[in-house]
Amino acid sequence: xxxxxxxxxxxxxxxxxxxxxxxxxxxxxxxxxxxxxxxxxxxxxxxxxxxxxxxxxxxxxxxxxxxxxxxxxxxxxxxxxxxxxxxxxxxxxxxxxxxxxxxxxxxxxxxxxxxxx
Amino acid sequence: xxxxxxxxxxxxxxxxxxxxxxxxxxxxxxxxxxxxxxxxxxxxxxxxxxxxxxxxxxxxxxxxxxxxxxxxxxxxxxxxxxxxxxxxxxxxxxxxxxxxxxxxxxxxxxxxxxxxx
DNA sequence: CAAATATTATTGGATACCCAATAATATGAT
DNA sequence: ATCATATTATTGGGTATCCAATAATATTTG
Numbered sequence: 001x002x003x004x005x006x007x008x009x010x011x012x013x014x015x016x017x018x019x020x021x022x023x024x025x026x027x028x029x030x031x032x033x034x035x036x037x038x039x040x041x042x043x044x045x046x047x048x049x050x051x052x053x054x055x056x057x058x059x060x061x062x063x064x065x066x067x068x069x070x071x072x073x074x075x076x077x078x079x080x081x082x083x084x085x086x087x088x089x090x091x092x093x094x095x096x097x098x099x100x101x102x103x104x105x106x107x108x109x110x111x112x113x114x115x116x117x
Numbered sequence: 118x119x120x121x122x123x124x125x126x127x128x129x130x131x132x133x134x135x136x137x138x139x140x141x142x143x144x145x146x147x148x149x150x151x152x153x154x155x156x157x158x159x160x161x162x163x164x165x166x167x168x169x170x171x172x173x174x175x176x177x178x179x180x181x182x183x184x185x186x187x188x189x190x191x192x193x194x195x196x197x198x199x200x201x202x203x204x205x206x207x208x209x210x211x212x213x214x215x216x217x218x219x220x221x222x223x224x225x226x227x228x229x230x231x232x233x234x
Numbered sequence: 235c236a237a238a239t240a241t242t243a244t245t246g247g248a249t250a251c252c253c254a255a256t257a258a259t260a261t262g263a264t
Numbered sequence: 265a266t267c268a269t270a271t272t273a274t275t276g277g278g279t280a281t282c283c284a285a286t287a288a289t290a291t292t293t294g
Contacts, residue, residue, distance in 0.1 A: 236293100236294085237292100238293070239292070241288100241290080242287100244287080246284095248282075250279105251278105251279085252277100252279075253279105256273100256275080257274080260270085260272095261269080261271090263268075264268095
């Protein structure tokens with residue numbers, strides 16, 4: 001019933017890869033998360049869960065670059081933004097939103113028109 | 118003076134590659150363009166002009182996949198969306214906007230707060 | 235305790251996009 | 265006609281992300 005709220009699946013006309021690390025940083029701005037928690041949050045956004053062979057190397061790279069730190073709680077490894085990571089995430093958000101704003105605004109306008117019939 | 122309207126440059130905290138073909142399709146929904154015209158439009162959006170070693174193979178791939186057709190006008194090679202390309206571009210827009218809407222909405226809200234001081 | 239589940243993690247192959255450098259050629263300017 | 269510019273295009277190296285398959289181990293459940 002609320003199927004239209006799901007992202008469902010990526011289109012086939014062109015590659016839709018990218019911005020995984022950026023999206024991880026954005027998620028971590030909201031709250032600390034462990035790996036699988038992040039995977040589920042990304043699945044909710046994108047419709048597909050990132051492959052472990054993609055997610056864990058990305059997290060390792062973010063840690064290597066000083067964007068996140070980790071602590072362990074039992075089996076779980078919890079990721080936290082560093083200050084550098086928080087600043088970087090904010091800059092990345094600004095960049096991303098300025099670049100793609102035209103696409104979004106157009107999309108929102110077309111949705112309004114459909115709603116206002 | 119209107120420097121804040123420029124995208125300026127990509128952040129360094131994480132990779133910001135991706136969605137080149139998608140952005141090309143989105144641009145072509147507006148109007149037909151030749152290669153360098155597309156390059157300039159992309160530069161205006163992203164702050165950097167795509168490298169020819171990236172742009173031309175991407176265009177070739179879109180043509181190979183039946184998303185665009187080309188015609189030549191003098192030296193210029195003009196790209197036009199096919200019907201398949203137009204449908205695909207619309208689907209890709211829908212997907213992209215649904216996935217990244219949370220990031221945009223948050224960004225817009227934070228901008229409103231700054232404006233309304 | 236034993237079995238099932240959850241979580242972290244690696245390997246390896248494919249592909250899209252990043253870049254610098256280089257080239258050919260058509261058009262426009264002097 | 266000559267030179268400068270614009271446009272298309274390729275090569276080749278690097279990296280992030282995509283995927284399937286596999287594994288080790290801690291926690292939870294029966």
